[in-house]
Amino acid sequence: MNPVKIQRPHCLGLLFCLFVSIGTCLGQSFTVSGYVTDAEPGERLYGAAIQEQQSSSGCVTNPYGFFSLTLSAGQRELNVSYVGYQKQIYRLRLAADTVLHIALKSDNTLEEVTVRARQADSPEAISGMKRIDMKDVRSLPGFLGEKDVMKSLTVLPGVSQGYEGSSGIYVRGGSPDQNLILLDGVPVYNVSHLFGFMSVFTPEALQHVDLYKGGFPARYGGRLSSVVDVHMKEGNMYKPHSSLVLGPVSSEFMHEGPVVNGKSSFLISGRRTLLDLFVTEGARLAQMNNDEKIIPGLNFYDTNAKFNFYINPKNRLYISLYKGGDRLFSEYSDRSEWTTGVFDENQTKVDLKWGNTLAALRWNSQVSPRIFVNTTLAAGAFQYGIHNRYSSLHTENKETDLNKATVDYQTRIATHSVQVLADWYLANGNRLSLGAEAGIHIFQPGKRHVLNSSGITLDDGNQEVRTIPLAVFVEDNFAFSNQVHLNAGLRYEGEFVNEHLFNQVSPRVNMNYRLTENWQFSASLATMFQPLHLLTNSSIGLPSDIWVPATRNIRPETSQTASIGIIHNFPGQLRWSGELYGKMMHDVVQYKAGHSFMDLAKDWEQMVYQGKGRAWGFENAFDYQDRQVKAWLYYTLAQNQRQFDELNNGNYFPYKFDRRHDLNVGFNYKLNEKVSFTTMWVFQSGQAANIASGDYPVMGEIAEDSAYDPVFGFELRGWQPIDLTPHYNAVRLTSYHHLDVEAIFTRQQKKSTREWRVGIFNVYARQNAYYYYPYVRKNGTRGYKQISILPFLPSISYRLTF
Template sequence: MYLFLRLSNFLFVWIILGISSSVFGQNSPLIEGVVVDVTDSSPLIGANVYWEDDVSSGVVTDLDGKFRLSKRNLPARIVVSYVGYEKSIRTISQNESEKEIKFFLKPLEMSLDEIIIQERRPDEQIKNLSMGKASVPMETIKNIPALFGEVDLLRSLQLLPGVQTAGEGTTGLFVRGGSADQNLVQVDGAPVFNPSHFFGFFSVFSPDALDNVDLYKGNMPANYGGRLSSLIDVSLKEGNNQQIHGQGGIGSISSRLMLDGPLFSEKSTFAISARRTYADVFLRLSNNEDVKNNKLNFHDLSAKLSFLIGDKDKLTFSSYEGSDFLGLDEQFGLGWRNWVSSGHWSHTISENSFFDLEAYHSNYKYKVEFEEPNTGFYWNNRLSESGLKGQWTWINSDRIQSYWGFHSQYYHFAPILLDPAEDSAIESITTNPKNGVLNSGFIGMTAAITPRLSTEIGLRMGLYTQVGKGVDYLYQDDIPDDTNNITDSVRYGNFEPIRFYHGLEPRVAFRYLVNEEFSIKAAYNRNFQYVQIASNSSAGLPIDRWILAGKYIAPLRSDQVSLGFFKNFDSDRWEFSVEGYAKNFKNVIDLKNGASVLFTDQVETELLAGDGYSYGMEFLLRKNVGKTTGWLAYTYSRTWREIEGISLGEKYNPRYDRPHDVTLVLNHEFSPSWSAGLTFVYTTGQAVTFPVGIYESDNQIVPVYPDYRNQDRFPDYHRMDASVTWKNPNKGRKWRGSWNFSVYNLYGRKNPFAYEFREIYNDQINYDPDVDGPIVSEKQGVVMTYLFTFLPSITYNFQF
């Protein structure tokens, strides 16, 4: 069966390629080149390259600043343009066309009214095929006001339409009705299981180390898969090949440094970045021994090496390591760590065909220590994914490009281990490991059917097998409703097949160009997901229980259709877009009432599965050019689940259902030295279930919850942040510094983080009988916890 499916995939590939060759014509010779910044030789991504006498023939440079342009009768003139740089016009002879052509663009010393906030073509949203895709320039992210002065990638993505947050201060993302684990976050092709620090307050990405960030939430190309809702594709910055450069910052709670430059010669480069918080340093300065012995820190390290081997090959190696640790007076400790590494080989086969091969390994682990004589324990777990991905790309003509390839992944979820301390009353717990193998083949192509109509089609096929070493439990009537119904168990050896699933994932998109400033796009996507989180926390925790598809837990599936209208105004200075979507989910899991999933080896008995759906409209108005830039976004969205056994079988909202979401982002340049930023966020409060009563059992107050889930809501959330930046505008200085002053929650809004239902004594929330005297009154009450009000911060940033 497996061999048959693989052969079918290859036959499908060659049928598509054969059709495309006959319909769109034969190969045309190409000119290859690269566009770089003259000051540091860094590649310019998204530069426009075209023949002077035929603007419609233009192409855009890729992530390496490279382009491939169909030949004309030579000599002829090529035009290269990039926003913020001087235009280059160059006559190309026949001899020059036989080798890679290098264009060096010089930055414009221009007035601020021509600065653009995005490193892309002004008409990109009109001309391209992408729906639900956003590319966020790092300069834009750095200008957004930040919590504690820490510029944050994931929190910046929350300001885009269709992306919502888990709550106050967190970096968790909910995209178009999907849960947080339905987002694939990857760094240079390697997935990151937990992309957050400080329980979600900061992401693991240091902004200085990043080169490019793409968010896919609509039309996902066929060469990506594995998650239902979105892909956050992060690329680390490559070093320049001319001289050593550096940048960094000193902030309120952490400092960072990034260095890059040539490694051995101009054909090899390096880039290395580090960041560390010093909250634990301040704790040691305290006179309070209980505070002084606490530990609270996180750090990040990343590196990227690049090597050019001849004219046709390039090797890059990337690695990221980051960890957190929270320790309370040597009694309690919680730590977690990500370590991801990847290697990439790019090879030019011919003037119009290319091959890319990447291998990666991602490892995530956490540990919990509790030092108590009678209840102490040590608890740890480790998750990992290893993968190999190959892709062939064929540029058949100016009007069509095809690609195909494979992606093999191996998941290993190690046993959860709970070891009691000596003399502890707690029993030891060890679960069985879980392993899975996912082999996928994909094929896709983009084609210009007519000058106005273009399409992108793709097909992905996934073959998933849960494999040993492991144990499957058998239940009465094959229904895993209770651990008491276990009738037997089956043990499997290493890599012995346990359960097989397969899924076909078609993707198609169309773009119709009404005129040069208006286009209509439509797309359909199907995605499968074979790994997910079982948790009752919407924000995401370091100890969340990841589970693989198996005998009792089927893979998730989603189908999404979307339609969008895209319009530019005033010579592409303004952009406006409206996107609508509808999505359904199959085999969505949720926890039973009172479920406990952290340590059980029969996690299937704590879960229920069913269907879901979501729909919404996303509006975006963006200003790209001028002294004032930014965007206004509004999203209306609804998300529902329908699972037998929850809410009496009727539909209900998950916690992250937030119908209304408004974001405003503004940046203004007052002068070459002074600039300011402002953001405003408003969203409907998250859905929750409040208790309807209480009862007493064994001298404990126990809440009573209704049969219907998440019918209550927190108050609406809103917040305004502001920042002011001063920088030295002299570009000729070797050391350039800037100061950023930020205020988080400018008007001090007390947004709820949590509600606690408990006894209140003497009408005082924080009443302590040992300090405040005898109790004279007692009643049940609700106490709201909020995290931040008016929170200023200062950061010094530098470059050299």
């Protein structure tokens, strides 16, 4: 029997196939994709850098921690890094599309903390963008020891607060309504607690905050001046963790942990003030036997919940919930007995309630190795209500006469939306994002119901309006090289209001050029569109502001912003960044003369002007950080103006919060692992005010002999002249400044960490004006008085994490 003889042609053919196969494998490209997370608690990291050692190809993770890198087949070494975490090296043999889940360990050694120019395509390479981590928020001294996200933003150049204690922020000349504030993708329409001294964000429940002052990516829209994107923690996937904070104003509790280890997690937190327990109950006890009683009350609360479900390696589901509110109330009662059997009992109850309710369902899906999709269903609402009750009972010889009156007022805004965002990694260094949004806005600008003691009812106010917002956008993040990065996009957004469509196409461009390791330049242009307005002129943090939609009479607001910037790293740990910006705003609104939010239920369209705004500024930031010291100096020189045809003879005038100089100097010193100190000095030029500098007589026959405000009870007597204000907002109030210090004492134990914070807000008791009002001096001239409520304030608070 003859053996099977392999013919030579067949051998050659087999060898050929083998070599071809090997050769094919060696020339092919495959995609490595996946997620980068914190090793514990498993939070996804945005902006982590992944770079392939041999080819130098790289990318950064998107906001959901996803990355995608296309590499040639073969042995590959991936360097994965993120600020504050230990660098990791992944070695793999790439022979097919591969999915990786990379967990980075936190790095507490400060050698790794270097101040350096950000990677060209990292999030913070965007001009005007800044990320704030919660540890940065906690390191700043706060009002009565309270750590607040919105307050921490005001430390940054280009961001200022309004009045003392206000939680509204003014970004590059804009007003508070021009900030898109998101909590896990849901718009928050009112962020104030406690008259604006605190915001609705509970620090223990948050992961980080991204602030965009300019260079807005096309995925964001609907506001002119900034985006404050607040991200909640996702919940620790591996072990339970809790924290408790007890402070003089509020206390909070947070608990997170796995539902199924490594697969799903949850987080719940709650915060409440304890003020009312002392103030209200103390007043009740003290006045228990009084005929006349005044019982005030004030409280606020926040609750957060987050659920995180790992469905499979390519799909993840998140649920975010928030509910919070404030209540301010006062009960007045008095009883007067005239003679036996004859007495009067009067009672007045004033009750103000306001709050937000938010919910979001987010689905992350990796459709293919290069396509990531995020779908978000969001719902949010803010409402404010006033409920006043008056009653008067007259009793005479057992016969009673009861009079009652009620005033109810409500305003509300709600949003329901769906957004789909797809990140498509076309090539290494080129990520194309496509998205679409649709939803519904519901506006109730103010509705009043009055029932007076005569039985007369009054129902007035504005009707509910529903609008439909729509948007589609495309955005390309393109790294031309390791030195040049471009983020360019186009956003089309529209709003249907009463069958009328307002719309705009908004181009966005942001370019970043790294000349050397130590020199970096940036430039950006952005057009923004805002189809809703906030009617506001109140000076304290009561939710008296009313959100209204654009209409045919009151058009949407638009803006164009341009900026150029430079970053330089000095030898050592000192870094300087400078940014020059200019902004034009169109169709901004302002209440007409003589009108205010007190015109609760009038037709709002008749109460406002529309005009223009312009702002420019030069922001400077000096940062220094080493093992023990962190210092900063932020200075902004800026000008901010408005123009309305009906005011100031149609000339530009200073905006109320035009503050020429804004300076923030801070110093944080870590003595050792247990003790650290922080001090911060804040300075802002005086705001502009429209206070009459003079007056002149009115024609006698129409002269009014008193000026009285029935709501606040302020009164001026005597013939009233005409106030003379030659130029609008020409008066400057005194500058605003204060010095805050804080000492932190930390004790690390086996299973817990305890922290005491002792601080003083406003060390030298500067009396910054919170509020001012007119009055008549003894010599008959008219002046103004200011009320300051935050002089020297010591505080102590306690934080326990376990």
